[in-house]
Amino acid sequence: MNNVQEESLRDQKKSRRRRQILEIARGIIAAKGLRSLKVRDVAEAVGCSVGSVYNEFGDFDGVILTVNRETVQALTARLRGVPAEDPVRQLYGLAETYLDFFAGHANLLRSLFEHRMEDDRPYPDDILQMVMDAFALMHPPLVRLLPDADDVKIALLSRTLFSAVHGIISLGLEERMVAVPPQMLRQQIEQFLDVHLGGLGILPQR
Amino acid sequence: MNNVQEESLRDQKKSRRRRQILEIARGIIAAKGLRSLKVRDVAEAVGCSVGSVYNEFGDFDGVILTVNRETVQALTARLRGVPAEDPVRQLYGLAETYLDFFAGHANLLRSLFEHRMEDDRPYPDDILQMVMDAFALMHPPLVRLLPDADDVKIALLSRTLFSAVHGIISLGLEERMVAVPPQMLRQQIEQFLDVHLGGLGILPQR
DNA sequence: TACTCATATGAACATTGTTCAATTTAACTC
DNA sequence: GAGTTAAATTGAACAATGTTCATATGAGTA
Known part of the structure; x- marks a missing residue:
């Protein structure tokens, strides 16, 4: 041996x-x-x-799931690379990075979010956890920007924001549905964040 | 004859x-x-x-597409039933009605949004059009609330809002991912609208 | 070299979408 | 009502694709 x-x-x-x-x-x-x-x-x-x-x-699901696992890992790595000095810029950076990644790997992300297992076998926990971790990347900058809000509120807000941005991007890139050109999508997302952060009492200062 | x-x-x-x-x-x-x-x-x-x-x-896609067509028709009918007296209430009503419908027919809506055609045949135009029409239902109340905004801006905003709400709901109901209980989702969406309408200069007045 | 056992193989099987020649049946004619 | 016709129905056969497993191969070991 x-x-x-x-x-x-x-x-x-x-x-x-x-x-x-x-x-x-x-x-x-x-x-x-x-x-x-x-x-x-x-x-x-x-x-x-x-x-x-x-x-x-x-089985074949094993191949797909491994590809999906690596997709979310690559996404998370990219998102972690967003500069964290200015929390506002970080939030915009996270959204734009997500857009870039989604636009560049639309089918891979769709595989991650849309693949259903055979029968009703559970989706692997580690992948779910990694997706949750990606969701949570908006948490730190939000904590800095809203120091008075309690942690549960922030967690909810970060998930809400991430989901909203995900919805705008995934439907926007759905060529069969609407097919917004990526450049316009970028603008759309910036405006969305402008308005929403404004609503939270955070001045865009972009 | x-x-x-x-x-x-x-x-x-x-x-x-x-x-x-x-x-x-x-x-x-x-x-x-x-x-x-x-x-x-x-x-x-x-x-x-x-x-x-x-x-x-x-072919079999024909069955699926017909089911999807009826799904979006049913959804649109429900959304059209939302009272239109007060534009703010209408916006909240549209989001909540969408949530109710999605929660009650999650697999049908996933079929509508996630089904890919065999080969690369185009998705039927009439279904796309109906989805766009559903998206546009937020347009009238937004026009009333933002009389100074031009039409293109409003159209973009209404699509953005719809997509964002769709993202929050579809990821929120994804039991394998996060599984937010529907009651909490309702709250999440209300808060999202509170903040976003606030950012647009519209006071919630709920 | 000879032996052992993990690994690789691909033919065979199972499931499921699709086709089409043969059959059934509604509609029509007288 | 019987006969004729055209259209709808059938289900066996086919095609595509995921899955299994008895057999063959070859890396490790003495």
Whole structure:
């Protein structure tokens, strides 16, 4: 039995293939939507059998969920990169970053928010938790801007704001529905924040 | 050749079966979600062959789209029923009515907003138009409340508000994600409108 | 090298949307 | 009412796709 830090040839191939499968699957979802993702297409593109996909991920939902997990991780990383010096600018930055990410990866985000499990199996807890964590990123700047509000109020407000922005973006980018051009969407979101922060007694100062 | 207003036995059976198919399909979507809708289940429940479903609706998307069409019609009817005397009350009423409808028919609304067509066939224009019309229901009360704003601004604002409320509700009711209890959601939406209308210079006066 | 067992394979199966040749039946004619 | 016709209905067969599992392969080990 070898030591922990050593990686056998087996493990190398395994993790290499695992990465390949995810890369191909993500590419297909991003390009043609979740509905166009097929086990056989993935297996062929990777150069392995369909059985290997199942060995690696258990079932096809496993592939999708892993892609979704990485999507929310990437989103959160981007959101964490928004400068936090000025809380007002941070709020605008969070919304605009979300818009950029959504516009650039619309199908990946739709996969995250719209995918339903087979039967009624529960959605993995860690993904839910990560989405909640992303929601909570508006919390700190709001606390700074509304020092007198209690924590529960702020938590509710941050979820409300995030959901509202999500709604504006996701419907706005729904090309089959309304198809607002991204540049106009940006303006729409800025105005939304102007008004809403104004309503909270926070002067935009942009 | 008979006259127009007469309905042949054939047509009676046809339209009766058409209604049955839609009823069953809507029931399945409402109860177990769009993913659980199967042609064979519908055919068996209606008591006809799968071929008849295809004769009537062309393909399975046709059934789904017809259910969706009736969903948005029902929603619009409910929204039109909101009293229009007081424009502020009307805005709150529209949001709350949307919440009630969404809470009562979550799977049907998800089918409306999340269903993707096979291949990349376009979504039927009339459904899109009806969704846009529903969006526009906030337009008249906003015009009354902001008589100095130009029409384009109002149109944008009404779409923004509708999308924001939609986001708060659809994510709030997403049981796998956050699962805000409906009563709390109602409060959340009222507060959201309080703040946002306040930011627009409209005093809540509820 | 020989042996062992984890992994990979892909043919076979299960489910589900779709088609269409054969059958049934309403509508019409006499 | 019997016969004719055209349209609707049927369901077996097909196609696409997720899933399984007996078998083959090959990495690890002595």
